[in-house]
Amino acid sequence: MPKAIRVFVHAVEALNRRVGRFAMYLIFAMLGVLLYSSISKTFFVPAVWTLESAQFLMVAYFLLGGAYSMQLDAHVRMDLFYCRWSAKTRAAIDVLTIGFLLFYLVLLLYGGLSSTLYALEYNETSYSSWAPAMAPIKIVMCVGIALMLLQAIATLFRDIAVMRGESL
Numbered sequence: 001m002p003k004a005i006r007v008f009v010h011a012v013e014a015l016n017r018r019v020g021r022f023a024m025y026l027i028f029a030m031l032g033v034l035l036y037s038s039i040s041k042t043f044f045v046p047a048v049w050t051l052e053s054a055q056f057l058m059v060a061y062f063l064l065g066g067a068y069s070m071q072l073d074a075h076v077r078m079d080l081f082y083c084r085w086s087a088k089t090r091a092a093i094d095v096l097t098i099g100f101l102l103f104y105l106v107l108l109l110y111g112g113l114s115s116t117l118y119a120l121e122y123n124e125t126s127y128s129s130w131a132p133a134m135a136p137i138k139i140v141m142c143v144g145i146a147l148m149l150l151q152a153i154a155t156l157f158r159d160i161a162v163m164r165g166e167s168l
Contacts, residue, residue: 001166005157009168012154013071016147020068023061030057048130056137063144067151091162098156105149112142 037050069075082090116138118124125131161168 001157001161001164001168006168009154009157012150016067016071016151019147020065020071023064023068026057026061026064030054030061033057048128049132052126052128052130052132056132059137060140060144063141064147066144067147070148070151070155088163088165091159094159095156095163098152098159101152102149102156105145105152109142109145109149112138112145116142 033050033054037047037054040047040050082093085093116135119133119135119138124134126134158168
């Protein structure tokens with residue numbers, strides 16, 4: 001594989017590793033918010049911001065950690081036949097199916113960017129009583145989708161290298 005592809009794959013994987021490891025800690029922030037919510041509902045006046053904050057943290061956790069999960073090959077897969085195939089056959093099937101993923105991620109990113117621009121332009125807020133601004137979570141959403149798209153391209157290059165009998 002050309003050096004530019006090798007550099008791209010290593011840079012994307014290093015970035016997603018850092019972002020994914022950061023995202024892992026968001027679960028503790030979410031647990032803290034939910035614990036506070038439980039305590040405030042039991043002993044004090046319930047806070048209106050806790051449920052939506054926990055949802056936003058979960059979205060960030062899920063989307064920012066998705067590319068790292070793909071990098072580790074830790075995502076869910078129907079493994080009935082896949083595990084019995086050779087490495088080259090698995091790579092060929094992955095090259096075929098990653099095309100669908102790339103198409104989906106490009107459409108998702110297009111819609112996410114459109115939604116984010118709308119949120120920024122019109123100062124969109126949630127319809128809840130807390131009414132937080134929606135732009136920050138939509139920006140996080142677009143960043144997560146973009147990272148997943150970059151990781152999918154890097155994975156495609158890795159699979160092509162495996163099919164050619166090379167390593168990256």
